[in-house]
Amino acid sequence: MQTELADFARQHADGPEAADILRACVHCGFCTATCPTYQLFGDELDGPRGRIYLIKQVLEGQAPTERTQLHLDRCLTCRACETACPSGVKYGRLVEIGRELLAERRPRGWRAQAARRALAWVLTGGAFAPLLAVGRLLRPVLPMRLGAQLAPARAAGTWPRTPRARRMLLLAGCVQPALAPNINAATARVFDALGIEVLTVARAGCCGALRHHLDQQAAAREDMRRNIDAWWPAIEAGAEAILVNASGCGTMLKDYGVLLRADPAYAAKAARISALARDLCEVLPPLVAALAPRLGPAVSTRVVFHPPCSLQHGQQLRGVVEGMLVALGAQVLPFADAPLCCGSAGTYSLLQPAVSATLRERKLAALTAPRPEVILSANIGCLTQLSGGATPVQHWIEWLDERLR
Amino acid sequence: MDATLGQLVEQVRGATQARTPLRIRAGGSKDFYGNPSRGQILDPRPWQGIEAYDPSELVVTARAGTRLAELEAVLAAQGQMLAFEPPHFGPDATVGGCVAAGLAGPRRASAGYTHGGLRDFLLGARLLDGRGQLLRFGGTVMKNVAGYDVARVLAGSLGVLGLLVDVSLKVLPLPRAEVTLRFELGEAQALERLCDWQGRPLPVSGSAWCQGALTVRLSGAEAALAAARGRLGGEAIAAADASAFWQDLREHQLEWFAGELPLWRLAVPPQAPPLALVGAQLIEWGGGQRWLRSAQAPARIREEAARLGGHATLFRGGDRAGGVFSPLNPALLAIHRRLKQAFDPAGIFNPDRLVQGL
Amino acid sequence: MESAVVESRPEVLAALARILPREALLVEAEDTRPYECDGLTLIRQRPMAVALPQTEAQVVAVLRLCHRLGVPVVPRGAGTGLAGSALPDAGGVLLSMARFNRILAVDRRACTATVEPGVRNLAISEAAAPQGLYYAPDPSSQVACTIGGNVAENSGGVHCLKYGLTLHNVLRVRGYTVDGEAVEFGSLAPDAAGLDLLALVVGSEGMLAVTMEVTVRLVPRPELARCIMASFADVAQAGDAVAALIAAGIIPAGLEMLDQAASRLVEPFAHAGYDLEAAAVLLCESDGTPEEVEEEIAHMSQVLRAAQATRIQVSRDEAERLKFWAGRKNAFPAAGRAAPAYYCTDGTIPRKHIGQMLKSIQAMERRYGLSCPNVFHAGDGNLHPLVLFDDSDPDSVARAEAFGAEILEESVRLGGTVTGEHGVGMEKLNQMCSQFDRPTLDAFAAVKRAFDPAGTLNPGKVIPSLHRCAEYGRQRVVGGALPHPELPRF
Structure with missing residues (x-):
């Protein structure tokens, strides 16, 4: 798509890169199909193609309002659209630039800024573990879902200390x-x-x-x-x-x-x-064959694997874990809408709780439809998001670890 | 303009000016069908012949007055066919009448690429409208979405929008092989069986149930037929008998069609249960077309068809004065009236034949 | 005809706000601009408002209101159309049906699915898969395009040579005329009483009625499908091979062609394994029982070899077959990797002229100084030349438009049509003047009036005005030699 950069965007470090990304987009709309928020809202503005348009408007110098902010905030950055895009539009990068420019053009209110800073501090600083401990103590009085997600952690077990070459x-x-x-x-x-x-x-x-x-x-x-x-x-x-x-x-x-x-x-x-x-x-895949003699039978063999967006779209690693699980004797059950995000998306679940909760419901419904014994995944965000339902949730490495003798 | 075509145009223009109704009629093979109509005869038979046929394009363009039998013979000589197996109902049936009646034979409900009724194979048509203008809709290629698909609306229109001048039809290769099987089954069992088969990849190309026997035709590659026969069972019918059976079914020459009772055609969803009506039945199209010989009141028969999600036509015989087709709801009727007005403002073509008062 | 009163913008918006919830009505430029075009970006127009109804009652209310006020309504599905059929009207409401995305029923016994208009084409097949069924028409945009849009455009796909277009696979459409009157076209029975209005509504580009619910025919998934990839040293030979297959009595499940430029365009994204050295690649599919497929693949291979194929590769498994198709299906947007914009035309010609047409396009590439990869439904003669251009350069845009127009004129000259499956929309209004004479165009207008007497449902599309055709005729003479002097002029 043709973009006429406004002066501020032309001078911005990332402006030309954004314009290049925009040029690759031919507006075909294939991306909307795999966008979780488009599925939910049915509004072009809540799909990648519409957001690209919104970002384009910002780059072209039109004054954005809180609505552009809202639609960009609602993006999970799951990048499913990048997997779907035949034109190779680097949407993830574009939305990053778009958000950065938007933050400059239209700063958030101080409350929102403060909340975001506090969130980052809590999650990444030393405060998270003690707060989590408090939360777990308070489980009996917390709302059911939050309580369920604060279930006690599985014990870590021993950490091998043998030096290896x-x-x-x-x-x-x-x-x-x-x-x-x-x-x-x-x-x-x-x-x-x-x-x-x-x-x-x-x-x-x-x-x-x-x-x-x-x-x-x-x-x-x-x-x-x-x-x-x-x-x-x-x-x-x-x-x-x-x-x-x-x-x-x-x-x-x-x-x-x-x-x-x-x-x-x-x-x-x-x-x-x-x-x-x-x-x-x-x-692991080339190495697991060597592991076979050391493996006991799996506790659960009917599994679903929820591929995190960061794995299947961000890193473009699709089908690798599933293939390895099959090689390890698991029955990996197919389920609907595997490319769609579970709604965790880093801090998204905290910033957009309603959207996140709906996506979680849908994802759990899809994952449990084939009646698996366990839901496996590969990212802490997804694991936390999907826990608390009737079906146990585990990192696939834990599933494999359980079989070690 | 060709002189023959010019005469037809003149006749239409004259009738429009004088506002005298015209009754389009060629061989008269389908005189029995539709509501009683009236008017001076407009006979397109002088305008006959095949205009273009290139087997590798899978399209034939023929003038309306061409005999249907002649067209089918030309196609057969090239190993091709009209896949919707139109009934002729007489040796003088013409291509124009075939398209205007829009009827199809046993292969209408076949699986795979031969599936479909007449309109599904109609690629284009030239129409002489009520103003005496020649209009060309569609074309001769497989895919064409330029403008509204008016040509297909002419299929089964019984001539109420104008005189068909020539039509382009998609043709298909004749099946490589066919086999016909017979099963002893009651009506409900037969319907159940047909329903089940429809959802499986089987090369069914015709089905007929009557009097406790379900006859099924399979078409396709030898290998596919052998595999399907193994799965279906049933008793195979000798090729000559089978071919006579399907031909007689298509032309309503089977013994079952003889007699004086009114013949009704009910088009219903194929999975609909057996009809709650009195009379003998012959079921085709996997359950979607049910022929009924019955003296029951038309209103009762229509009510049953509507209950099942379909419609009923008094096909042959009976009291035709009350209208032979299921009535249209007001919204659709209004669109019909405006379309008629658009193509035939003087209302000269085949009055009443499709919709009474139209 | 009812007299419509055209109200002023604020009054219309206030009235809309009374019948739609806040999040279902977009009016500010910031929100409506992303709706200014569909898959055709050459022509853009911001609507007065975008309505995003969530209930059928809201759809009816919007239609009744707009009808009463004489406000145009333009229905829109996923906005993937390539002809601008969903281009908004400046003074009208863009009626997005995207929120109606529920699959209402999949009936194994009847082999049907009943769905809302915003359901994606591919979602129907996914929902039917557990029953061993699927929805056959598969336009390249099937991941994203909706069934409502498919009905509007009579969409085809790569398998429609054998399995038909949308028209052949839709049984019933329930919807509303522009005044909010409920209508039902077609039936779950094999036919319906009266004229076959369903045949008119399918492919009517949203100008005759608003689709609210669609019942489609599902077909059993074939036990096996395999695809041949055949290479040719010359595009004309590949074209002739297509005619040879059909002449041999074969109806392939899919028969597609990519020229070298097109294969090189898609390979980096799709990794389809195309022969990048071949001047053209034919994809030729067979489906059915394993025995049937084996027999047909052998027959096809023999015909292709006789037609000078330089290499024949048969898909070994389902994954490889899907890869062959992935390249084909992603071809259009992949053009975004080669140029900032592409212009995809859609002419359909008799198969026997494919080779000749491709040679003509090569000559045009030189003449217009633009490259034009070709990827198309060879079995149907439906071409999709992708004219690559730079939309920030007005001269490039003008050359691309002229290039596209000339391809379409050539299609008509060869006995074909200007659009096989994408529709006329806004894009091919001029070429309609070449393909149809005035009385036929007037007949289209009369059909439109029969459904929409006031002419407010998706106005201005498909049927060119007398004035436009006169202008177009003049332009072509002024712009140089008349391209096709043998064509009738108006």
Whole structure:
């Protein structure tokens, strides 16, 4: 689509990139079909094609109102539209730029800004674990759904400490160790069984995605630099990869190179981090055959796998986990609308609770329709979002870990 | 303009000026069908012949006065057919009458690419309207969405919008092989069986149930027929007998059609249960077309057809003065009136034949 | 004819606000601009308002109100149309049916599905899959386009040579005329009494009635489908191969062609495995029982070889077959990777002229200085040349439009039509003047009046005015030599 950039946009660092992305869009509308909010609202403005138009209006200098803000806020950034787009429109990047420009052109009210800052602080800082503990104590008096989602975490079990010749770093994450400590431990045990030592580095924290998606780009870059510094010694010492077992964070790590490209001190290191970042499903499939003799029977064999958007759209890793699960003897049941988001989308579930709840209901209905024994997924956000229903929810690495003898 | 066509145009213009009704009639093979009409005869038979036929294009264009039998012979010589198996109801049936009546034979409800009624195969038509203008709708290609699909509306219009001049029909290759099977089944069982088959990938190309026997035709590649026969069972009918049966069914020459009782045609959803009506029945099109010989009151028969989601036509015989087709609701009738007004403002073509008072 | 009073904008908007909830009515430019075009971006127009009704009663209320006030109404589905049939009217209401997206029933016994108009084409097949059934027409946009739009456009698809167009697969349409009067066209029975108005409504581009509910015919999914990818060293040979297949008595389930430029365009997105060295690739599908498919694939391969195919590859499994088609189905938008804009035309010609037509297009590419990959429904003779251009350059836009127009003129000259499946919309109004004479165009207008006497439902589409045809005729003479002197002029 043709775009006439306004002066401010032409001078903005990201303006020309946005115009290039817009040019690729031919307005075919294929994207609307896979957009969760378009399915929900049936309004062009709540689909990618309409949002592209809204962003285009901002870039062309028209004064946006709170309605443009609303429609951009409602976007989950699930990027299902990118998978569907035959023209290769980088929508995820465009909406990031759009939000940044919009925040400049039309700053949010102080309340909204304060709330967003507080949210980032709580989730990524040291306050999350204690608050979660309080929440869990209060479960009996909390509304049912929230209570259900604050169910006690599965115990992490033991972390293998055997030194191994092969070593890989693991991004520990920010909310995950508190919400579901077993995921990291299970990862460590499965890799240990394969003769690979999994290392975490204490100083590394949030990958930066939380702040990045709350319009706090500068703070997000701080997160990235801190992590790079924390991992660098281990990388120099020969760590083969940076494993990520939360696909949302994996997507972010793979973007470090792009996001820090203008930082002369970190650009090269960031690119190296992005090159080393691996979702578990990019490392394990060739290795699991070796695991077979050590595996007991699965507790549950009828499974559904909810592919997180960050995995299937963000990282374009489709069908890999499912294929591995089948190879491991699971019956992976098909279900409707697999490309659609569950409504978690990072902090979205907190900022857009009504939309998020509806998407959760729909996703759970679709996932449980084939009557699985367990719902498996690959991202802490999705796992939390989908928990609390009648069907148990697990990271697939936990499902695999349970079978280790 | 060709002189023959010119004469037809003149006749229509004259009638429009004088506001004298015209009754379009060629071979008269379908005189029995539709509401009683009136007017001076307008006979398109001088305008006959095949205008264009290229087998690799799967299209034939013929003038309205062409004998249907002649057209079918030309197609058969190239291994092709009119897949909707139109009934002739007499040796003098013409292409124009066939399209105007819009009737189809057993293959109408077949599975796969031969499925469909006359309108589904009508690609284009030239119409002489009530102003004496020649209008060309559609064309000779498979897909055409330029303008409204008026040509297809002419299928089954019984000539009320004008005189068909020539038509382009999609043709298809003759089936490579056919086999006919017979099953001893009661009405309800037969309907159930047909329903089930419809939802399976089976090459069914005709079905007829009457008097406790369901006859089914399969068409397609030898391999497909062999596989389907294995699944369906039934007793195979000798090829010559089978071909005579389907021909007689199509032309209403089966023994079942003989007799004096009024012949009703009920078009209902195929899965509809057996009719709650008195009379002998012959069921075609997987349950969608039910022939009924019955002296029951027309209102009762129409009521039953409507209850099942369809409509009833007094096809042959009976008291035709009260109208042979199911009446239209007011909204649709209003559209019919305006369409008639648009194409035939003087109201000269086949008055009453499709809708009384139109 | 009822007399309609045209009210002023504020009064109309106030009246609409009384019958629609707040989130169902868009009036500010910020909100209505994203609705200014459908899949055809060359022509844009902001509507006075966008209505997003959620209930049938709201649809009726909007129709009655607009009819009373003489306000035009333009229905819209997913906005994927390529001819501008859903282009808004500046003084009218754009009636979005997108919120009606429920599948009401899938009936295994009747082999039908009844759905609301905003249900996506592919969603019907997905819902019917557990019953072993599917909805056959599969336009390339089937992931996104809705059945209401399919009815309006009489959409085709890559399998319609064998399984028919929307028209052949829709049994009944329930809806409203422009004055809010309930109507039902067609029937669940094989036919309905009276004239076959369903045949008029299907393909009427939303000008005759507003679709509220559609019942479609479902067909059993074939046990097996396999697809041949045949390479040709010359586009004309590929065209001749198409005619040879049909002449051999074969009706392939799908028969599509991509020229080299088109295969190279889609391959980076679809990874379909196309032969990028071939001048043209034919996709030729067979479906049925395994025995039937084996027999037919062998027969097709033999005909294709005799027709000079340089390479024949048969899909080994379902995944590979779907890959072959994925490339084809994503071809149009993939043009977005090669140029900022594309202009897709839709002429249909007799199959025997395909080779000749492709040669003509190659000559036009040189003449207009624009490239034009070709991807099309070869089995139906339905061409989809994609004229690539730069929409920020007015000269490029003008050349693209002239290029497209010339292809369509050529289609008519070869005995075809200006649109096989995309519709006339706003885009091909001029070419309608070439394809039809004035009395026939007047007859279309009369049909329109029979359904919509006041002419307020999706006005200005499909039927060119006398004035426009006169202008178009003049333009063509002034712009250079008359392209086709043998055609009748008005």
